[in-house]
Amino acid sequence: MKHLLIAAHGSRREASNEELKQLGIKVSAMLGVANNQVDVAFLEFAAPSIENALLGLFNNHATEVLVLPYFLSAGNHVVRDIPEELDKVLAQWPDKKITLLPHIGALDSMVGAIAGAFEVAP
């Protein structure tokens, strides 16, 4: 069973982190999968860290995790920091599979999201 891990920056504002956890729940509902198949983790300021979230999944017998960087542009967090977290986990679990997806800002669906916001505006 594939798991999805939404890898976000994390904020000092707890409401912002909570908003992301709710987003994870909405995604699992849209996918029609169990809540625990979609997780959210943070690079900074909030728990769980990306490393700990992945270790938790693998300790619970997950075999494959897709990691989606929830970032709009490919800065250092996307290019360097998230891959480093993944490497640390794979060093402990060399037989598990982690697939790093493109950051969300690179998805074609972002074009549609923006266009839609314009079209439905009053």
Place this chain on the structure above:
Amino acid sequence: MKHLLIAAHGSRREASNEELKQLGIKVSAMLGVANNQVDVAFLEFAAPSIENALLGLFNNHATEVLVLPYFLSAGNHVVRDIPEELDKVLAQWPDKKITLLPHIGALDSMVGAIAGAFEVAP
């Protein structure tokens, strides 16, 4: 004619700012409108600023601009900084209309974008 202004953070990495300008072009293509009906402006590190982009539009006889904060969460940039830019422009152009849209992270379509990334992953 309504204009759309995508209000992004801006980056020290020029490639990242360029990526956003390309995104604006893709959005105008999807909407089927002229390139110059969709603009991108930046809070920091890149030009044009949000204020200057709006002044430019109004000087060119635009009457109404929808501003879409291209941010994933409602931090200070969304809550305070972008509204301040808008207020500065409206002080000069009180008869023009600026509509501040919700930040992109708040759109329902983000749930679909994430779910889609999971579903199409190999």
